[in-house]
Amino acid sequence: MTELIEHTTGTATGPTVELSMQQALNRALRTLLAEDGDTLVLGEDVGALGGVFRVTDGLQKEFGADRVFDTPLAESAIMGMSVGLAMNGWRPVPELQFDGFAYPAVDQIVNQVARMNYRTRGAVPMPITLRLPSFGGIQAPEHHGESLEALFAHTPGLKVAVPSDPGEAYRLLLQSVRCDDPVVFMEPKARYWDRRPVELSEPADPIGTSRVVRPGRHGTLIAWGAMVHRCLQVAELAAEDGVDLEVLDLRWLTPLDTDGLAASVRRTKRAVVVHEAPLTAGLGAEVATRVTDACFGDLAAPVQRVTGFDVPYPAGPLEPQYLPSVDRVLLAVQRTLEY
């Protein structure tokens, strides 16, 4: 196993560290556990193993088995127990090992976590951050490549965050755990190994704001998670053809940054939303509607969606045919250019 090696370089503004997303998340959890004695990390294999993607590596050793602990294998109980911990004043950061294993816990997440604050008229907050390794792209077995964001975004009372690179992962996780509302924190598995310089002192933008990752003039590509990277690839290729695309990382799926979306698309006049999840009732429909409502008069073409198909997430060799490819996104861009 490769050890977690961090390369620190000093800068004028603060320490910049080159980290993979795994390491950035680990760093954030260490910060959180150190700053608030009420923060707890729990889940299957988060202790001695350090998590199946090493995100909780070393935390049990550093903070003890009372604050970082393995649970038996039962997702619904992990979330239900987190509710009880939160009711008793703790700040739980449960991990459900893979996206597909969140389904057995949906009852607790939707029926309990999401509405406890509402049900109790604010008497019982749920400062729970559910860490959920999510989405496809790693040739994993069945139930290890699901996109559940529409389900959670559609559940009132949950906030949903999806980081797209190590720095974002670091900042968004700090923000999510510090937030007194429940957050579903979806970690894009395919980007876990992506290494970037992370500026540890960089302040986070407010919850619910998107960010422009690459400015452009001719259209906006809207994405979250690993698809942000895909859109950046597309923008590079489009630039070779003289088409200048903006890439907007939505990063908070609830609250959804309608203002940020509108500001971008009003300038570029074209929008393509890209996600891994299936098309029908996917979050792309919501984004497209918001953009259309806000920018109807400015749009040069209808908002396009490039998504997975309405099929169960497929096995390894079919993954590249399911996930939005650069060509599919380019074709959608072309449709907006030709409209």
Add this chain to the structure above:
Amino acid sequence: MPQHASAGRGSISVDHLPPDLTRELYRHMRTARDLDTEAIALQRQGVFPAYVSVRGQEAAQVGSATALDPDRDFVFPTYREMAAAQAHGVDMVDYMASHRALWHGGLYDVAASRFGAVNAVVGGPVPHAVGWAVGERLRGDDGVALAYFGDGASSEGDVHESMNFAGVYGAPVVFFCQNNQWALSVPNDRQVAGGSISARAQGYGMPGVLVDGNDAGAVHAATAEAVARARRGEGPTLIEALTYRVEPHSTSDDPGRYRDGAETERWLRRDPVTLLREAILAAGHADENALAEADAAALQEARRIRDGVAAAPEPDGAELFTHVFRESTDELARQRRTWQEEVEL
């Protein structure tokens, strides 16, 4: 009775079993062992993205699967039941296709094989066994459902709910827990409150049996009794076969992070294939020559399966859309055209 802290007795006996049955057990276990070794190699050679070894669990799986009637009964596996599939007569090239990621559930015919699809959500298939078994009773048939699950899955609500249902309906189900003592990195003492999975049977109104999971004959006898009981209409049984996961959880796992290698070494010395081989010789059920022939045949079969799965064609992209519905939709047809125009292009 084997204790969790020890690796149990140093030998087993098959004196009480028919000689041809012990040879059959050996043939399946040897084949599964060789296929497992080939599968690990295929992962290292980049043919499989990952693999989950069954090494050390061959007796638990083969001993139980051979107690079923493959024409009448139905097996509900999770994802580490390769040796059970082999013993149940599943097409193993098509089974191993799941590990090559050619098709998530495997490519074998689940209905004809009477062996459920490979399933990663542990515990999920256990209620299916109850439903299938109740269905047999409703129709007046005498098939028995056998659900495999592990010590980790025994914590899942689905498993407890299933045992309660089966108890309520008197369903012909064998709940077969392979307790390999490690749910990924979590050992029994932090997984199983009270320390015994089989003891839970009492609360659900069924017999609970703890058996040495590395003793193929003992597993077979215990399962045969549970199957016979279910077939007679006397309801479900919970069997806990105590064994050990000698390999990492998967080919990407690093057990050095969480368990003592000396414990694994002890269990490796109690290898179920070796134990059975020695017991067969001691019982005079076969001689060295016959077992050497069986070894050679098993190796040949394992290599045939290896070559078959390594050479199997990748699925055509159009199969993304083929089995979503029995009666497909216009919308899916439209998306398939999009795929043809934009992905196949």
Add this chain to the structure above:
Amino acid sequence: MAEENVTFHLPDLGEGLVEATVLDWEAAVGDDVARNDPLVEVETTKSAVVIPSPHEGRVVELHAAPDEVVRVGAPLVTFAVAAPDRPAAGIVGTVPEEEKRPRRRVRLTPPGE
């Protein structure tokens, strides 16, 4: 340094040979060998040859005893070698390969300005 096991399989030592007999191991389990150190002497129907070690590392397992016949392609020896500095996969799946420049077929027409 992390290690990983690598198994060396008997190569075809001559045109179309299908097997070879192990004559003598020149390395034992636990030995550290350098690449191209003499590893094993084998005899084919054509000749006896010494196979040099294909890896630098520690011998973990010899898969055949002297006088044993080994089929071409069968495991011969397993080495523990220094693992290349690459990220470890999660418990399932693979580490995705980073495309330096993704393949494209679609070309765009810029908007008239």
